[in-house]
Amino acid sequence: MSLATSTREQLTGESANLDLRKILEHAIHGILLSCAAISIVTTVGIVVVLLLESLQFFREVSLWEFLTGTRWSPLLKPQHFGILPLFCGTLLVAGGSALLAIPLGLATAIYLSEYASPLVREVVKPMLEVLAGIPSVVYGYLAVVFVSPLIRDTIPSADLFNAANACVVVGIMILPMVVSLSEDVLQSVPRSLREGAYALGATKLDVTIGVVLPAAMSGIMASCLLAIARAVGETMAVTLAAGATPNLTLNPFEGIQTMTAYIVQVSLGDTPAGTLEYRTIFAVGLALFVSTLVLNVFARWILLRVEEKYE
Amino acid sequence: MLLPETALDSRPERMSEASARKTPVRMTTATLDQSNVSRSAAEIAEQSKKVVTRDVDFFYGAKQALYKVSLDVPEHCVTALIGPSGCGKSTFLRCLNRMNDMIDDTTVRGEILLDGKNVYRRGTDVVELRKRVGMVFQKSNPFPKSIYENVAYGPRVAGVRKRNILDEIVEKSLRQSALWDEVQDRLYDSALQLSGGQQQRLCIARALATNPDVLLMDEPASALDPKSTAAVEDLIFGLKKSYTIAIVTHNMQQAARVSDQTAFFYEGHLIEVGATNELFTNPYEKQTEDYITGRFG
Structure with missing residues (x-):
């Protein structure tokens, strides 16, 4: 009998611990997730910036010229944009x-x-x-x-x-x-x-x-x-x-x-x-x-x- | 429960079943009836000694794994090495073709004679030794190549180049290992596509292809299902006509079924060696009796 009571006390005591543990688990989960998110967001950001700026570039220079041109002199006149x-x-x-x-x-x-x-x-x-x-x-x-x-x-x-x-x-x-x-x-x-x-x-x-x-x-x-x-x-x-x-x-x-x-x-x-x-x-x-x-x-x-x- | 006895009793029946299944084993010759029976102590004594070891000690670093092992392996017999895990039986087996050379910091003492010549003497050609003493491992280890190339590997490294000779060796070895019928249509498929039992028989074929005198088998059936195990055991039984075989096994029924002579190892010592039917029915040493009746190990 006394054994049963003490077990129950232990259990209720543990349930308070359990709540705390759960919160902690969630917090850690969240922290780790945001760390991972930073690298993902950064990567996506880089790709988006690359794409947007390149899009601006390709408004003025055709993709065809860029890919097939055999001269590259964008900083000198006459400009050539062949990569x-x-x-x-x-x-x-x-x-x-x-x-x-x-x-x-x-x-x-x-x-x-x-x-x-x-x-x-x-x-x-x-x-x-x-x-x-x-x-x-x-x-x-x-x-x-x-x-x-x-x-x-x-x-x-x-x-x-x-x-x-x-x-x-x-x-x-x-x-x-x-x-x-x-x-x-x-x-x-x-x-x-x-x-x-x-x-x-x-x-x-x-x-x-x-x-x-x-x-x-x-x-x-x-x-x-x-x-x-x-x-x-x-x-x-x-x-x-x-x-x-x-x-x-x-x-x-x-x-x-x-x-x-x-x-x-x-x-x-x-x-x-x-x-x-x-x-x-x-x-x-x-x-x-x-x-x-x-x-x-x-x-x-x-x-x-x-x-x-x-x- | 005396399993070994029942195993012995049931063997003739099992073999005739195997014959009925038409595995190449029974196709060999008319002498089959003799070769498929375990040899008696007297018959074993008549055979010349293919491998003789005298006082072999073996060390992994400072740890001694074998103590003064002296064992004779008679020609055209199957010698089973039994004993609990870690008793040194695999280590002993790997001394016979010097596979232990590959492990750093090991020492061998004593004599291991193959046809009277010490394999550990200075100037032994290990490559030549391993061509004469083939080995099949516990876990089947086919190369990631075609079935054909797996079997042809040994002859190729031995310098066989002619295609028709290789073809012949491959077919003969696959027939000997009872695999030919199953793979003859797909010799050029990857060996990794075969089932576990087939892979193990392929590894046996690969070992036979170098035409060894002695075949060492390190628990060749321990990873196989009962049906594949039976196929491999039938195979071993049939092979002893042409080869001298030493097999390590954890399975005592298997030892009883396939071997002529059994050696019992315990903690690095060779406790007892004798004709299989005698050792299993009437062991000399108490330790042997305890082990084979399942009281320990």
Whole structure:
């Protein structure tokens, strides 16, 4: 009997606690929701501003001219609004840096995941993270004072600021990303697959090339795409390294301008707000946003499919 | 409840059922009747010793997992390794093809002789060893490739390039593992689309494709449903004609059904080893009796 009473008292005591707990739970829920909301609202806001300003721009310049024009000189007379030179510059830098970073990064990832001793891995991985943490302006500076002279020593006809310059430093910048994402994918290949192959008398190279790499291929492709998206969006280093001359060329030793570098140029300059020249940066920004978005979505889509494969 | 006995009694019947189901096992030859019966102690003693281990100690770091294990694995027999979880039976099995090499910080002492040669001697070609000592794992682990490529993987890494030879090996291995009839129309489909039981038989086919002398099986049926288990057991029974088999199992009826010789492990020690029907009906050691009658473990 006394046991029953005390239980009931405990229960009523707890119900007061319960109310308090409920309020607290709701409050926390609300706080966390508003935190999440801030980032969502910001993203939506950015997209809306980009769209509105670009719309203003496209009232005066046709979308067709913007997308297919081969000259970009909005700040000089006669004005031309063809984004192709900027797009080409971005492509050149992204492609060149990918060409450098992907083979090197993949080889490093395979080494770390399959060959390196735990000790080596413990040392190299944090070092790569340090590499990823260096501010991009430092890379840009590196490009100007170190890489550019090196390139011009080898190829005297190269411009002082050139695309190859940017490719090298952006390649180094995205290298840690390729390595760490690819290494994660390689590590996620189940140990049982490797053991199965070893048990059949496969050598380490057989296992790596014949089993681990194919099993990880889609994940590796996704990590490369994410790294390329990063290269496309990279700003500071390319602004410093690649020059400011919109140039429809695939020659990496000429000066070029990327979409990001153009935005920096206009943002820093004395172009009056509200003018057509000023609005170009929103149109370019929108084009940049769409390119990286497509790359990111594509990469995520590939990654999702990989996760399904291994449950 | 003496399950092992009932299991033994019912085996001939079960095998004839299997024959009625027309699995390739019974297609082998006329000698089938002999091969499908557990061998007696005298028969086991007649077989030459394929694998001999002497005083094998094994350590994970400082933790000792095996103590002075001396076990003979007779040729063309199925040797079952039984014992409670963590008793060292899988560790022992993985010593035989040196799969434990892959785990950092492990030490082996003692001798493991395959056809009289120590597999841990300096200069052993581990790749060659593993071609001779195949392995099937607890969880089926087909590569994310086609059925054909899974089976052809072993021969390919061994250097077989000719398509017609590969075709032949693939068909033979799939027939041996009783999977051919089910997959012959879809050899180039992904192996991951097969059912669990089929995947495990594919892994057996893959192990057979390298034409090993010895087949190690680490709880090959523990993740399978009863029907697939029966298929795999029939398969094991049929395979011993051509291979020497060592199988780790948690399932004592399974040990009783498929093996000629049973070894009982407990806490890293080999407690008892003997002809299966003798060990299950008349165990020598008290611990063995307690375990097989289900009093512990």
